Amino acid sequence: MPWLNGSIAYAGVSRLASVDVLAGLLDGPRARGAFLMRTVLDPPWSVRVEDRAPLTVVAMVRGDGWLLPHGSDPVRLRAGDVAVLRGPDPYAVADDPATPVQAVVHPGEITTTPDGAALCEQWGLGVRTWGANPDGSVVMLSGTYQLDGEVSRRLLSVLPAHLVVPRAELPLVPLLADEITRDEPGQEAVLDRMLDLLLISVLRAWFCRPEARTPSWYTAHADPVVGRALRLLHGDPAHPWTVASLADAVGVSRAALARRFTDLVGEPPMAYLTDWRLTLAADLLREPSATVAAVAHQVGYSTAFALSTAFKRERGVSPSEHRANA
Known part of the structure; x- marks a missing residue:
């Protein structure tokens, strides 16, 4: 073929x-x-x-x-x-x-x-x-x-x-x-x-071509502040990030990071992190041997209940319903 x-x-x-x-x-x-x-x-x-x-x-x-x-x-x-x-x-x-x-x-x-x-x-x-x-x-x-x-x-x-x-x-x-x-x-x-x-x-x-509709997360990567913040969030999504701790890690004030991140990415840093965590969780839940508690720990939620609550709120179904549909 x-x-x-x-x-x-x-x-x-x-x-x-x-x-x-x-x-x-x-x-x-x-x-x-x-x-x-x-x-x-x-x-x-x-x-x-x-x-x-x-x-x-x-x-x-x-x-x-x-x-x-x-x-x-x-x-x-x-x-x-x-x-x-x-x-x-x-x-x-x-x-x-x-x-x-x-x-x-x-x-x-x-x-x-x-x-x-x-x-x-x-x-x-x-x-x-x-x-x-x-x-x-x-x-x-x-x-x-x-x-x-x-x-x-x-x-x-x-x-x-x-x-x-x-x-x-x-x-x-x-x-x-x-x-x-x-x-x-x-x-x-x-x-x-x-x-x-x-x-x-x-x-x-x-x-990089002018005719491309380049996504905001890609262009934001070139920014010395937001790009580093994105690398940190993607590199360790399970870390208990807050806007304050993320701002401290990239060397700017909390207000400056929140404003710059939202301007370049299109949403606040914690909203972006929540969506990324739930995206990872949605894929990890496809594994038959993965428990909701284990997935919750891997993506930064303290308990299975915390993940289930966030998953249901953002995606309209529970983790177990998502797994069954997948």
Whole structure:
């Protein structure tokens, strides 16, 4: 299959120590056991993707093409460019917008012709390689993140339906292309981490572009006061923070921190911390072995009752109801 399927798991609050805001949010969408593949084709070519994946990464290694997002104008893709698409809408990639579809990618990593004939075995070309011609002039690296959880939703909510970052800003694509066809011990872990690094690089580059609707928590990170406060809150959400203790930690007055934080982030520091704690709790509650009391301790609530009260107040359901729904 030409689309990477990385299972996503939130690894726990302990992973957030000494991280910035973007790193904390990206700890949710992290590749685990990624099945990374490259697609090799010759013009005319066109692949339609209907897998309903929440987040997809497509990197053009060699040759040019077009990204055809659902309901939007075609976008040119040149060698080295990386596109990120937010699902679940279908999309296509092709050598030309007018080229008829040759292959359709369905949920469950099933690929067929437009009339339903299987293509997975017919187009297999060796180690992590798939396509109609092993010497094709076009090479793409493709992958999907199967995001699940509150942390992931916070990231997805600030992304456009699709974005493209040009080659000049992403030196990682050739490195990933070199690694993808190797079959060595530990290769799966190497590819997982390289994919994560590529995604982070794409998002950092995108958030710095003028056309991006950059979220407030990202721009606030550059502020010497608020940025440090955010790193502290994300690095240790279980700490018994108050506005006074946070202000003392960053070296400003309580009033100055409250005003500056609210101006840049859009909400007071303690409201931001409460939302982040409950976001972490919502994901940790998905673990079958996690008790409400244990989760409460991990995210900064003294008792299960305190967490349950805050959870019910902010989200309208109790932790146990949230777990059952998840």
